[in-house]
Structure formats: structure tokens, C-alpha cells
Amino acid sequence: MSEQKKKELHVAALENGTAIDHIPPAQLFKVAHLLELDRMNNTITIGNNFYSKKMGRKGMIKIADKFFEEDEINRIALIAPNVILNEIRDYEVISKYTVALPGELVGIVKCNNPKCITNNEPMPTRFDVIDKEKGAIKCRYCERKINKEDIIIK
Amino acid sequence: MNGKSLVSIDQCSREDILRILENAARFEANPNRALLDGKVAATLFFEPSTRTRLSFETAVNRLGGRVVGFQDASTTSSSKGETLKDTILMVSNYVDLIIMRHHLEGAARYASEVTGIPVINAGDGANQHPSQTLLDLYSIQKTQGKLTDLAITIVGDLKYGRTVHSLIVGMSHFSPTFHFVAPEELRMPEEQKNICDQLNIPYTERTDFTEDIINQSDILYMTRVQRERFTDLEEYERVKNIYILKNGMLKNSKDNLRILHPLPRVNEIAYDVDDNPKAYFIQQARNGLFTREAIICDALGINHLI
Numbered sequence: 001m002s003e004q005k006k007k008e009l010h011v012a013a014l015e016n017g018t019a020i021d022h023i024p025p026a027q028l029f030k031v032a033h034l035l036e037l038d039r040m041n042n043t044i045t046i047g048n049n050f051y052s053k054k055m056g057r058k059g060m061i062k063i064a065d066k067f068f069e070e071d072e073i074n075r076i077a078l079i080a081p082n083v084i085l086n087e088i089r090d091y092e093v094i095s096k097y098t099v100a101l102p103g104e105l106v107g108i109v110k111c112n113n114p115k116c117i118t119n120n121e122p123m124p125t126r127f128d129v130i131d132k133e134k135g136a137i138k139c140r141y142c143e144r145k146i147n148k149e150d151i152i153i154k
Numbered sequence: 155m156n157g158k159s160l161v162s163i164d165q166c167s168r169e170d171i172l173r174i175l176e177n178a179a180r181f182e183a184n185p186n187r188a189l190l191d192g193k194v195a196a197t198l199f200f201e202p203s204t205r206t207r208l209s210f211e212t213a214v215n216r217l218g219g220r221v222v223g224f225q226d227a228s229t230t231s232s233s234k235g236e237t238l239k240d241t242i243l244m245v246s247n248y249v250d251l252i253i254m255r256h257h258l259e260g261a262a263r264y265a266s267e268v269t270g271i272p273v274i275n276a277g278d279g280a281n282q283h284p285s286q287t288l289l290d291l292y293s294i295q296k297t298q299g300k301l302t303d304l305a306i307t308i309v310g311d312l313k314y315g316r317t318v319h320s321l322i323v324g325m326s327h328f329s330p331t332f333h334f335v336a337p338e339e340l341r342m343p344e345e346q347k348n349i350c351d352q353l354n355i356p357y358t359e360r361t362d363f364t365e366d367i368i369n370q371s372d373i374l375y376m377t378r379v380q381r382e383r384f385t386d387l388e389e390y391e392r393v394k395n396i397y398i399l400k401n402g403m404l405k406n407s408k409d410n411l412r413i414l415h416p417l418p419r420v421n422e423i424a425y426d427v428d429d430n431p432k433a434y435f436i437q438q439a440r441n442g443l444f445t446r447e448a449i450i451c452d453a454l455g456i457n458h459l460i
Binding site: 121139 | 257
């Protein structure tokens, strides 16, 4: 069997839906959680530690008959930048884009400051992305700055 | 009426600051003006702060308005588990303006988002206390005759000092030069220094508090070095007496130098400084009344002072 064929066999082809590719292996299940895949009834294939020329190893998620809104998918940019989204219709990739961090993150991140109002009141958190390159964010309420490595996903 | 909330000093433009200070000067000339006739303000102090509350309540009274409120959250429904949102919405049914202090950071911004009436932040935890900053700016302008091109030396706890961080933001519109004097553990955080860098505001940093730096200053802004801020108590013992201002240190200072302090002071300004005409911290607190009258009118959209 050729190398090419072997690689293809790993993952079932998708007729219609979304293939999320180049997910850092350590973030794969966080990504699945953020996209609320556990609440979906669609057919979902999750694979991890595939060989990747670009990043060594990678994770991949294929979701049948599901197309994400942009702000829905951009949530994952926080933990997995450079993830590539492929929209597939009739076995063909019809669009491909790299997820980007939105300017504002609503209800996704938990504020690290225990004295922040958002940790004491039933309300969504709001963070402004202040540095897209470094992934630094700032709480709209207590104004605490949080660096990428310290971000806690709700 | 186009009212607006005052949550953070960051939201104030140079014009906003100058307008409020100009009105504060008018209130100083005549503090009693019936501009709030028929209006009711709520002072919601979820955390006690007698000084700030009295200053705000006096301001409302001198403007002819009435005050309702509480000074201790333990007597309110929030102690029964009511959310801040519900408390704010309930009070919004009754009053024209909310002045609030809360121990949680971001509480004032959240309150301003849930209600349609203006909210004035009278302190939210360690976050913001914009009326303090505006009264500091008023005191600086009043004693120096201007706000621009001043050398401002800030001494003490520069890491956790909320008034200090806000002062930098407030003064940043007026091309200051800053000198930061603090022990190693309480140095000015990078975030504030970045603000200065981005706006090309010159600053120096040092750990020693000497006459040399005092003599270069127009404003000496003292703050308290708190014992509980130190992880290393030996370090605290070593530095606690370095940042005390004594009268003898002022002998070669500029004539226009004034000493400010957000109060309460503990021992960082020796009592022999009190009689020096350059000591200004008590008058500074008095300026809070006029500044808060101006802030209240601004929040309610009252621009034509009688």
C-alpha cells in the first residue's frame, strides 16, 4: 500500500460538513469542548496525533452536516491559533480559512481575578483582545490583563 | 438630559477633565447652588468608606438634591443573596443618579451597563476611583496654576496603588515628567510604564528617596507603604523608614512644590511637615467636595451652572 493511501485511510471522508485541521494535539479535547461537540447529534470523527509536515503531530475533527458561524469558530483561536477550517460540500473543499482571534471574547474566558465582579455575579465575562499576536486579553470589568498562558477557559 | 456614567478615569478625554475642573473651580467660589432641586441621588456603599461617602453626600446636599442609600451592605438584600443587578435595577426605579462603592472590581462598570441612569464609581475594589483622581488633578491645577509640563514625583507603593495608576492616566494628557520612587518589591508595573512610553512621557525610577529628587519636583505625591504588601517582611523592615518625608528634606525644594497624599496617612509624612506651607494634603481632601459637585453635574448632563 502506498504512503499516500495509508494516510488517507486514517480518516473517513466527509460528504458535507466541516473539517477542522491542524489542531495542536494537547488542545484537541479543549477545542471539542469549546465547540460544544458533546451536545451535538451530528456524526463526528475526532482524531489525534496524525503526522503533520508543518507541526509534527496534529489533531483533527470532522463534523458532518455542520457549518459554523465565524464568531462561533473563532472562540477556539484563543487556545489553538492557526487552526484551519475546511468547509466541505459534496466531498469538495469549498472554503478554507485560518481561524482568527476576535476583538472581543464574550462568555468564554474566566477572569483570573477572584475579586472581579464576573466571578461573583451571574453574568457573562467580557474580554477585549489587546494583543492579537501574543494573545493577551483584558477584562472589561476589573481591567485585569491576562497573558495567553494564564487564560482559563470556562 | 444627556447623562453619563463616570466609571474609570480612562474614559475621560483631556476636554472632559478640563471641563470638570473648570466647574469645580466655580463650585469652590460658590458651593451652594440649587442645581439638583427635586432630584434624588442614591449612595450605595456596599463597602464602608466614610470619607468618600460624606464628601459625595455633602456635594449632593450643597447642590440642593436629596440623598438615599446605605453605608453597609450587611443591612441590604445583597446579604440575602440578591444580585448586584437586581439591587441596581430596584434603586434605579427611585433615583436620578447612583453613586456606588463596591469591594468587587468591575462592579461599577457592570452597574452602568444594567441601568439607564448615570452611575458614578466611588471606588471598586483595587480597580478605579475616578473622583479621587479628578480631585488630585484639581489640587495640582489649583496649586500650580496649570496642569501642563509639571514634574511629578510619586513615592511609596507604586505597584498596588490604585490612585497612583489613575493619576498617571489622568495626567498623561498634560505632558508631565514623572519620577517614580519605590522599593524594589513595589515598583511601578510595566503596564503603567508602557502607557508613558507610548505617549512619550519621560519618567525616571529609583529606590532611594532623597532631597535631590524632591528639589526637582513641582508635586510630591506620597502614598502609604503597607506592611501586608510585602512577601518578605525583612525587606519591609529595611525599607519602611526610607519612604518617610520629613520637614528637613524640604529646605531646598522649589517654592511652588506642594505635597499631596490620597489619605489616610500613617507615618509616611512626619507630623513636622504639617506646618510647612507646602503641605497640601488636608486642603486636597477639601477640594474633593468641589470636584464631586462638578462630577455629579457632569453625570446628570447639567452644563449650565447657575
